[in-house]
Amino acid sequence: MVKKKLVLSFPPRLIQEPVTYHLIRDYDLQVNIMRATVKPRERGRMVVELKGEKENLDRALAYMDEQGVQVDTMVQEMRYYPDRCVHCTACTAVCPTGALSVEPTTRETLFDASHCIICEACIPTCAYAAIESQF
Ligand code: SF4
Ligand code: SF4
Known part of the structure; x- marks a missing residue:
């Protein structure tokens, strides 16, 4: 089991997409949303802690990359x-x-x-x- 705190930035076209739902259902991850800001027609930003098997987490990161979600490790x-x-x-x-x-x-x-x-x-x-x- 691994755990990562990440900052996810969503372009406007992805704001309505159920990305976190996919992370939970398709990649069997626990998703703890620590902070979320969404401005319609602008970018959305979410600070999350993802927890799960390393292989699933890696696959989920690849999925978000394919979708165009910018993923940054939280360093704040x-x-x-x-x-x-x-x-x-x-x-x-x-x-x-x-x-x-x-x-x-x-x-x-x-x-x-x-x-x-x-x-x-x-x-x-x-x-x-x-x-x-x-x-
Ligand atoms: S320590 Fe400050 S920043 Fe951290 S959770 Fe409490 S109020 Fe928020
Ligand atoms: S002085 Fe200490 S207890 Fe008072 S607000 Fe600042 S950190 Fe908190």
Whole structure:
């Protein structure tokens, strides 16, 4: 079993196509849609985590390439700087996944990157630039 976080960019002609349905049905992949933006008549963009057998994942990537879907490995990540953090916990209130949480005993803010979906909701809440998006 392998897992990949990818950015899929769809040209306008593919926006209505059920690409994710094919990934699930034809290639037996688990598809976790982390973020999606679609602008009618423009490009669609989706951040996904695909999980499945390596052979199926390779076939799915070839299928998307044939279809004209641009596939990029996700290299964006959120960085948390504990030395800048004053543990005001403002960011934990907006984090939809619990990637930012409050440690119950110390009341300190914790960041778990494995739960982060890079929605960037936390960035404007932090007055200390203790969370940043990096490419
Ligand atoms: S980017 Fe989103 S998911 Fe990640 S820590 Fe910030 S609010 Fe939470
Ligand atoms: S908003 Fe900034 S300073 Fe406050 S807990 Fe979150 S990261 Fe730390």
